[in-house]
Amino acid sequence: MDIKAEKENIQTHIDKGNYHAAINLAISAMNECRREKDQAGVDEFLDFIKGIVDTMADEFGSQ
Secondary structure, X not given: OOHHHHHHHHHHHHHOOOHHHHHHHHHHXXXXXXXXXXXXXXXXXXXXXXXXXXXXXXXXOOO
């Protein structure tokens, strides 16, 4: 998997505020890394998912 390209694609959804699609795509990419036994890729997508959740918390959470 081209992790950089996948993350760039996911980022376009984040930039549009389409967090649901972004998280789904990131989970799918993480699962592909799991199937390929690419632990570094799994970790990278888990960090990316955390970043998406943090962005959502900043945007929608109580202040």
